[in-house]
Amino acid sequence: MEQKQERKDGIGEEMPIKVGKVKVKGAKATKSSLIVPEVKSILGSTTQKELFENLKAAHTHLHAYGIFDSVSSQVDAMDDVDALEVLLSLREKKRHTVHVGMEAGANEVLTNISAQMINVLGGGEPIKINACIGHSRSSSYDITFLKPFSHQVAQYNFFSSLYRRTTNHFASVHTDLTTGTTMGFKVPTRLGQYSCGLSFDCRNITDLRPDTPLPIRLHAGYGTKTSFQHSLELNLTDSPAFPSKGVRCRLSQEVATLDSFNEGKRFFKTDGDVQVNSRVPFTPLVFSSSLQAGGIFSNMERIPISDLFFLGGPQSIRGYRLRGVGPRAGNASLGGTAFVAAGAHLFSPLPYISSDRFRLHLFATGGSLLSETPSRHSPLSRTARLFQREFAWSYGVGLAVNVGVGRIEFNYCFPRPGEVQSSPLQGLHVGLGINFL
Incomplete structure (x- = not known):
């Protein structure tokens, strides 16, 4: 029973997904060249586990620049297609x-x-x-x-x-x-x-x-x-x-x-x-x-x-x-x-x-x-x-x-x-x- 439960959890983490869209909110004074590499890594996610790892890495990389007060993300299902939509919310620091x-x-x-x-x-x-x-x-x-x-x-x-x-x-x-x-x-x-x-x-x-x-x-x-x-x-x-x-x-x-x-x-x-x-x-x-x-x-x-x-x-x-x-x-x-x-x-x-x-x-x-x-x-x-x-x-x-x-x-x-x-x-x-x- 324990082995079956471990296998079930593993299937959940490796479940295939597709990220169809990434929206970025709050990047008013920041160049897209800083954010695009993180967006590309999120769009390239093929499993649920990979998606959350890429989101965590994006938060870490963007925070490391020292120009954002907060970095958060939200994942939702898209209405018209079988894919996920990611909202990346940024709040810039006082300049x-x-x-x-x-x-x-x-x-x-x-x-x-x-x-x-x-x-x-x-x-x-x-x-x-x-x-x-x-x-x-x-x-x-x-x-x-x-x-x-x-x-x-x-x-x-x-x-x-x-x-x-x-x-x-x-x-x-x-x-x-x-x-x-x-x-x-x-x-x-x-x-x-x-x-x-x-x-x-x-x-x-x-x-x-x-x-x-x-x-x-x-x-x-x-x-x-x-x-x-x-x-x-x-x-x-x-x-x-x-x-x-x-x-x-x-x-x-x-x-x-x-x-x-x-x-x-x-x-x-x-x-x-x-x-x-x-x-x-x-x-x-x-x-x-x-x-x-x-x-x-x-x-x-x-x-x-x-x-x-x-x-x-x-x-x-x-x-x-x-x-x-x-x-x-x-x-x-x-x-x-x-x-x-x-x-x-x-x-x-x-x-x-x-x-x-x-x-x-x-x-x-x-x-x-x-x-x-x-x-x-x-x-x-x-x-x-x-x-x-x-x-x-x-x-x-x-x-x-x-x-x-x-x-x-x-x-x-x-x-x-x-x-x-x-x-x-x-x-x-x-x-x-x-x-x-």
Whole structure:
């Protein structure tokens, strides 16, 4: 009896049908080229099961463009012929939006003003205009155009941006003014979100003070950079602020030419990070570990300071001033061309408080920043000694607060700089951001 029932259900799912007509309602500003592929797949349905699968796929594909508030469908029998009629109802989103809010920057709060126009050309294209203004003379302005180029998966995007950024690097006693443009592709893969792009930047190192050291003054003035970048990012965590499980990893690489393709002024830059989160068995505790590393490879005598790596600060190695680990000249951080950093964290719910917004935080972080990248021919033991000699670390305890897209950390830190050139600062540190070491 059970076998007969299964066969009967199977016949129902595979029952032959014919779709005679598909009506689309509500596509006022959307081009037919976006909808026709979905209509064709629905018209091609030959069984009841296939019809419902194609309808589900059409809903998913159209929602992925981000231009519809709702997508629904209705199936009825046609009066004059033995066929089905499908009504595809679309409700388009408001085409213009403006948002004013706060955003977490490099350990500072930025005022964010953004405007977006969606479905500009009728093919799901948004134009985004964004302005971020910080309290320390840091600001950025950019306009970005995105074009979906696959009707099957709308996340395949072509992007093009114009931007202008002003960043006050007080820890390195200068301001970086960058104006540029970039274009490229963003493609989802099984390994994560892949993006690649070509950029052209015009940069100016300015606002030097009387106490700006000579090594930074050598970078002053205008310069140009043409670069090709690509990156791969995979995020399998269950929360952006307090992940309790999952892995997040990122790998990015850049090939750059400086000052109008002058011979020899080229470098290759690569960096990546990985974070692993897991619950401690039989406890409410969460253990998180992270590792970051990067290097710049070039025959150039001096890499521009805007492209160097920096370590230290509330989002990096705790217990040090911002950019407080690594080579220094006076009170200014000089940056480096190779680094490695790691962190271990233990998060616990607050006792007697049921809110998920707060966590007790025990941590240890450390790393090394080198002024010169070790040669690929250098013995591994010598490279390890270089990083060991420049190693600085810290430990501490604090309170972490979930603020939605990121978190705030209030940590009391105990730095252990050893013999490294650094700027330790024992005491209370406040960190605000999304990605922490």
